[in-house]
Amino acid sequence: MMMVRKSKGIGERHQKILGFIASYQRERKHPPSIREIGEACDISSTSVVNYYLDQLEKANLLQRDRKISRGTRLTGDNNPLGDMLRVPLMGVIQAGEPILVPSESPFTPEDSVEIAMSMMPSREKGKDLFALQVQGDSMIDAMVNDGDIVILKPAQDARNGEMVAIWLDERSETTLKYYYKEKEGYRLQPANPAFKPIMIKKTEAIQIKGKVVMVIRKMERQAA
Amino acid sequence: MMMVRKSKGIGERHQKILGFIASYQRERKHPPSIREIGEACDISSTSVVNYYLDQLEKANLLQRDRKISRGTRLTGDNNPLGDMLRVPLMGVIQAGEPILVPSESPFTPEDSVEIAMSMMPSREKGKDLFALQVQGDSMIDAMVNDGDIVILKPAQDARNGEMVAIWLDERSETTLKYYYKEKEGYRLQPANPAFKPIMIKKTEAIQIKGKVVMVIRKMERQAA
DNA sequence: CTTGACACAGAACAGGCGTTCGAGTATCAT
DNA sequence: ATGATACTCGAACGCCTGTTCTGTGTCAAG
Numbered sequence: 489m490m491m492v493r494k495s496k497g498i499g500e501r502h503q504k505i506l507g508f509i510a511s512y513q514r515e516r517k518h519p520p521s522i523r524e525i526g527e528a529c530d531i532s533s534t535s536v537v538n539y540y541l542d543q544l545e546k547a548n549l550l551q552r553d554r555k556i557s558r559g560t561r562l563t564g565d566n567n568p569l570g571d572m573l574r575v576p577l578m579g580v581i582q583a584g585e586p587i588l589v590p591s592e593s594p595f596t597p598e599d600s601v602e603i604a605m606s607m608m609p610s611r612e613k614g615k616d617l618f619a620l621q622v623q624g625d626s627m628i629d630a631m632v633n634d635g636d637i638v639i640l641k642p643a644q645d646a647r648n649g650e651m652v653a654i655w656l657d658e659r660s661e662t663t664l665k666y667y668y669k670e671k672e673g674y675r676l677q678p679a680n681p682a683f684k685p686i687m688i689k690k691t692e693a694i695q696i697k698g699k700v701v702m703v704i705r706k707m708e709r710q711a712a
Numbered sequence: 713m714m715m716v717r718k719s720k721g722i723g724e725r726h727q728k729i730l731g732f733i734a735s736y737q738r739e740r741k742h743p744p745s746i747r748e749i750g751e752a753c754d755i756s757s758t759s760v761v762n763y764y765l766d767q768l769e770k771a772n773l774l775q776r777d778r779k780i781s782r783g784t785r786l787t788g789d790n791n792p793l794g795d796m797l798r799v800p801l802m803g804v805i806q807a808g809e810p811i812l813v814p815s816e817s818p819f820t821p822e823d824s825v826e827i828a829m830s831m832m833p834s835r836e837k838g839k840d841l842f843a844l845q846v847q848g849d850s851m852i853d854a855m856v857n858d859g860d861i862v863i864l865k866p867a868q869d870a871r872n873g874e875m876v877a878i879w880l881d882e883r884s885e886t887t888l889k890y891y892y893k894e895k896e897g898y899r900l901q902p903a904n905p906a907f908k909p910i911m912i913k914k915t916e917a918i919q920i921k922g923k924v925v926m927v928i929r930k931m932e933r934q935a936a
Numbered sequence: 937c938t939t940g941a942c943a944c945a946g947a948a949c950a951g952g953c954g955t956t957c958g959a960g961t962a963t964c965a966t
Numbered sequence: 967a968t969g970a971t972a973c974t975c976g977a978a979c980g981c982c983t984g985t986t987c988t989g990t991g992t993c994a995a996g
Contacts, residue, residue, distance in 0.1 A: 501973095514795055516777065517785040519742050521953060533975045538955070553740065557781035557953055557982060561741040565824075569793045571738055572828055600789075604796055604826035609930040628904060631857045631929075651931050680852055682906070703929040705855075706833040707875050725943095745983060757945045762985070764943095781952060781983055 498547060504529050505540055506549060506566060514568050519558040571605035575639055577619045583626030583661045587653060587697055589642050590618050601637060601704070609701060617641050617701060620653075629678035630664035636705045638664070640698035651679070651700040657693040664700055722771060728753050729764055730773060733784060734792050741793075743782040795829035799863055801843045807850030807885045811877060811921055813866050814842050825861060825928070833925060841865050841925060844877075853902035854888035860929045862888070864922035875903070875924040881917040888924055 508528045512520040520528070526537040541560060544550050549566060553559030561567065576597030581587045601619050622636045630651070632638065638653070646652045646667045654676065655662050665676035665686065674688040688694055732752045736744040744752070750761040765784060768774050773790060777783030785791065801823045805811045825843050846860045854875070856862065862877070870876045870891045878900065879886050889900035889910065898912040912918055 517743075517791070517793065518777070518780075518782055521781070522955095523953070531974085533977095534954075535956075535976080536974055539973080552954095553742070555954065555981080556742075557745070558742055559954085565798060567741070568795055569741070570796045570826055571792055572794045572796060574789060602794055602828035602830050604828060606826050607928070607930070609932050625905065628855065628906070631852070631855050633855045633903060679857060680904075681849065682852070700931045702931060703927075704831070705927040706831070707924045707926060708833050746985095747983070755944080757947095758984075759946080759986075760944050776984095779952080779984065783984085 498544075498549070501529065502540060502544055502547075502549075505537075505544065506562070509550070509560060509562055510566060510568050513562070517569075519560050521558050573603045573605055573608065573613065573617065574600050575603060575617045575619045576600045577621065577637070579620060580623040581620040581627075581638065581653070581662055582623040583663070585662065586655050587620060587662050589640075589697055590616070591642070601639075603639065603702070607702075618698075626661070627664050629680050629683040631679040632664055632703055633705060636703055638700055639702040639704070641701050642698045644696055646696055646699055653697040653700060655695040655697055656688070657695070662697070667696070722768075722773070725753065725755075726764060726768055726771075726773075729761075729768065730786070730790060733774070733786055734790060737786070738792050743784050745782050797827045797829055797832065797837065797841065798824050799827060799841045799843045800824045801845065801861070803844060804847040805844040805851075805862065805877070805886055806847040807887070809886065810879050811844060811886050813864075813921055814840070815866070825863070827863065827926070827928075831926075842922075850885075851888050853904050853907040855903040856888055856927055857929060860927055862924055863926040863928070865925050866921070867923045868920055870920055870923055877921040877924060879919040879921055880912070881919070886921070891920070 505525055508525060509520060512524070512528075522534050522537045522541070525541075526532065526534055529537075531537050531540075541550070541552060545552050548563060550560055550562050553561075576590070577599045578590060578597055579588060597618075605613060617639055619637055619639050622632055622634060622638060625634050627633075627636075640653055643652070648668045650667055651664060652667045653662060653664055654667070663676070663686075665678060668675040668677060672687070673690040673692070674694060676686040676688060678685065729749055732749060733744060736748070736752075746758050746761045746765070749765075750756065750758055753761075755761050755764075765774070765776060769776050772787060774784055774786050777785075800814070802814060803812060829837060841863055843861055843863050846856055846858060846862060849858050851857075851860075864877055867876070872892045874891055875888060876891045877886060877888055878891070887900070887910075889902060892899040892901060896911070897914040897916070898918060900910040900912060902909065
């Protein structure tokens with residue numbers, strides 16, 4: 489009977505086991521049992537699987553909850569599963585139309601976007617985030633492109649330097665700007681330094697709709 | 713003995729179970745057993761847990777792998793765990809310096825960014841993606857801001873309309889542009905329509921480093 | 937009051953599953 | 967050769983776990 493004898497370190501067998509655990513977990517959403525690993529990797533004895541699992545644990549490639557059924561989990565980098573936030577995509581945001589924040593909007597989010605917890609800024613991990621898809625080029629001064637997805641956190645006011653989604657009554661449009669409260673009123677600063685800030689007098693009515701938490705742009709191929 | 717009698721539908725008990733499974737899964741990376749659920753939710757009998765679990769399954773809030781240990785998993789929207797891609801953050805990209813694609817770069821990625829599989833465009837779900845953090849304002853014509861994270865896929869050539877990271881020998885700089893091959897040479901189109909395209913003659917040397925797959929901007933508070 | 941759906945407890949069963957142990961085989965350095 | 971090391975097998979032990987069955991108290995409808 490041929491045995492591989494790969495000296496020390498991680499061999500082909502180890503790799504196969506790691507791969508199987510990953511794909512199993514991806515499909516079934518729970519770890520495989522020792523016997524399932526054995527079956528998938530052509531190992532006829534549970535003790536052999538255990539043997540390899542121990543090595544993989546020593547190599548810091550996975551962790552085991554001893555004595556617990558299906559207690560193997562891949563360590564950080566290999567683990568395909570992680571905490572994510574599901575943010576409802578509530579519709580579109582475009583110039584000339586007010587945006588709908590979740591409480592005002594009547595419709596169920598058809599779709600949603602998934603964001604890794606680890607990617608969320610500050611500790612904005614609240615459950616009340618929502619997402620909007622930008623339509624049109626009206627937000628280019630905010631460095632936000634047509635098709636971009638903006639993640640928002642509902643808010644009625646903001647602190648200086650935060651980017652907010654704001655509704656301007658006088659202009660009848662929604663815009664994304666950095667917000668600064670000043671003596672005379674408000675200064676709304678575009679993200680793109682090539683554009684000048686908008687000064688708003690205290691007398692004008694503005695409505696902060698939410699803080700921009702994140703912007704995501706998927707690059708599909710572009711026309712023309 | 714008081715019993716809640718919440719008529720039909722999902723009651724407080726159901727909610728508690730759902731919450732427990734979610735947090736358990738988040739912490740331990742595998743589903744809880746029936747007995748563990750019972751203990752956490754003050755249910756003294758496994759049969760009662762089973763009873764609720766069946767209801768929750770009928771309500772389509774979770775799925776059960778019958779006969780399998782720890783075979784309960786939350787359905788889509790409730791499931792905090794999902795497939796994600798771990799993309800190594802290989803360093804920074806800035807004007808005036810060539811970017812390092814993984815094969816060329818000697819250093820291990822100190823950090824990495826996690827992207828939900830569901831967010832990946834086209835079927836760019838390859839394992840060879842890498843990420844770079846933009847430093848400086850030199851990419852504003854590509855609608856990419858200082859601090860943004862760009863996800864790249866290594867490539868030596870591109871199709872028309874794809875956004876690429878490209879090294880221009882003559883200018884000694886890296887830039888992000890939409891790529892178009894034309895008769896005379898190449899047209900590199902900025903994402904921002906306010907900027908003019910760069911025309912490159914065939915005689916000039918260009919090196920495509922990768923295709924831009926995604927751009928992510930985390931909005932922390934901004935200075936000034 | 938009876939009836940039946942509903943919520944719950946407890947116990948017992950059977951199979952799932954991790955663990956352990958004894959033993960065997962191949963490869964390699966000495 | 968010989969022992970050390972790496973690897974494999976099969977079986978058995980015993981806890982873990984899902985399942986099932988019987989029984990009890992509560993509450994609303996008939």
